Amino acid sequence: MKLQEKAENTSALGIYFHIPFCASSCDFCAFYQEAPQRAELSRYITGIEDELKVYTFADIETTVFWGGGTPGLLPASDLYRMGTALLNKLSKPPIEWTVELAPSVVKEDKIKALLDLGVNRISMGVQTFNEKYLRVIGRRHSAKQVYKAIDIIKHCGFENFNLDLIFSIPGQSMDDWLLDINEAKATEPAHISTYCLTFEEDTVLYSKLLKGQTHKKSEDEDAIFYEKTWETLENANFSQYEISNFSKPGKECLHNINTWRMNDWIGLGPSAASQFNGSRFANHASVEKWLTNMHKNNERFEYLNEISSKTFLVDSLIFGLRMNKGVNLKFLRQRFSDISLTPLNNLWQKLIEEKLVILNSVEQLYLTPKGRLLCDSIAVEIMNTFDE
Ligand code: SF4
Structure with missing residues (x-):
């Protein structure tokens, strides 16, 4: 490979x-x-x-x-x-x-x-x-x-x-x-x-x-x-x-x-953020505080949040669509089997009609050049779809 x-x-x-x-x-x-x-x-x-x-x-x-x-x-x-x-x-x-x-x-x-x-x-x-x-x-x-x-x-x-x-x-x-x-x-x-x-x-x-x-x-x-x-x-x-x-x-x-594919990463050093095992957390943004709190279980991080499947799915779509290859909807359905992607169907249809995205026969969804220029507003539409 x-x-x-x-x-x-x-x-x-x-x-x-x-x-x-x-x-x-x-x-x-x-x-x-x-x-x-x-x-x-x-x-x-x-x-x-x-x-x-x-x-x-x-x-x-x-x-x-x-x-x-x-x-x-x-x-x-x-x-x-x-x-x-x-x-x-x-x-x-x-x-x-x-x-x-x-x-x-x-x-x-x-x-x-x-x-x-x-x-x-x-x-x-x-x-x-x-x-x-x-x-x-x-x-x-x-x-x-x-x-x-x-x-x-x-x-x-x-x-x-x-x-x-x-x-x-x-x-x-x-x-x-x-x-x-x-x-x-x-x-x-x-x-x-x-x-x-x-x-x-x-x-x-x-x-x-x-x-x-x-x-x-x-x-x-x-x-x-x-x-x-x-x-x-x-x-x-x-x-x-x-x-x-x-x-x-x-x-x-x-x-x-x-x-961008929302795989795990670990950040080390002051202010470094991590995404690991379903959580996101970040070290303190000061050398002093990072060193002092490093071994204190409860105060080690500036924040530590469990991330829902919905957030991972939304982020996978938003960051994935910034890439020319885009995202594979079939793969995302399997990866986030507890979330339905159906609410997004109307959005994809609208974006296809506006020539902002292409959805091919193997369910690969990617932005057209015009869509890439509008990726920030498309990201907002994706978030809004799940907030409704
Ligand atoms: S201030 Fe430092 S981190 Fe920021 S852009 Fe300049 S060199 Fe990079």
């Missing part, structure tokens, strides 16, 4: 490490992160080693993703120590192991440490190659650092790398954006993720928006960027497999597909 097929049918467990440190805060970012202090980093690594002891991953397949924050801020020795602690818990190497890196922190010794551990995928937050727009979104690295970082990872032997890009930045024209895509393509990544800039509450960008110091493109302008992105990357032989994700054949991110 190919890896891609495996992810669609997998029982692999996702393991996510949240590394909550950033040298500075980007203006668009709403993630929990802290400025790193040496003592704090040491306590963090020890905390991860302790938290790993809580779990048993014996004899199962896993995908691993280290995100943040900026995992690459950790020195090579800490990356290696944390990776070794993880590998000691696994009976077989992860089928995919991704580490997110910010361009400004990529150094040869860190990349070599990751390779030694068996990391087989790098994801780099480039956002844009244009200095002007890097400043607009408050990202502190330079375009020169991006090129240097990509050189280092390729020189060390990583061919399987992703570049994250952002579009719809205030002031960014379509030509500016197409230049970014071209620059990305020229570095020959295996995967490109393209995200529409969002203005999350509690971010610098959002407060600038409220003060009239920046502006947001309209939904119609965003839609034009989406469509042009899909067309341009498709022409460059990057297959779209999710609204924001494109890859060369066989290089889709298995860990993310696993999550």
Whole structure:
């Protein structure tokens, strides 16, 4: 079985490490992160080693993703120590192991440490190659650092790398954006993720928006960027497999597909969320609180909720439909046999007539390109159907 097929049918467990440190805060970012202090980093690594002891991953397949924050801020020795602690818990190497890196922190010794551990995928937050727009979104690295970082990872032997890009930045024209895509393509990544800039509450960008110091493109302008992105990357032989994700054949991110298929994952580190055995829970979003509460049964998590079959079904539909393959209704009926999918029939019929979805003879349901642009409102309609 190919890896891609495996992810669609997998029982692999996702393991996510949240590394909550950033040298500075980007203006668009709403993630929990802290400025790193040496003592704090040491306590963090020890905390991860302790938290790993809580779990048993014996004899199962896993995908691993280290995100943040900026995992690459950790020195090579800490990356290696944390990776070794993880590998000691696994009976077989992860089928995919991704580490997110910010361009400004990529150094040869860190990349070599990751390779030694068996990391087989790098994801780099480039956002844009244009200095002007890097400043607009408050990202502190330079375009020169991006090129240097990509050189280092390729020189060390990583061919399987992703570049994250952002579009719809205030002031960014379509030509500016197409230049970014071209620059990305020229570095020959295996995967490109393209995200529409969002203005999350509690971010610098959002407060600038409220003060009239920046502006947001309209939904119609965003839609034009989406469509042009899909067309341009498709022409460059990057297959779209999710609204924001494109890859060369066989290089889709298995860990993310696993999550969107509503399979289980365990999150370690402050603020990391998990979905396991029918529950969702999250660690405290502070290094201090995470460490203090780690061994207290009742206070270990910021929240712990049992999830109903209905919620799992709705989320399987919403996240599944964001993928180009869509969802298989027959499979979902079997997986959620205690819930009837019949209430959705009228919605599917309406969306088929509006040419927003296609339902084929083997009950595979997927969005058309027009439907993909409207996936958020389709998600609301799915939720409303079950609330009625
Ligand atoms: S976008 Fe990434 S690097 Fe920037 S503040 Fe957020 S987590 Fe840190």
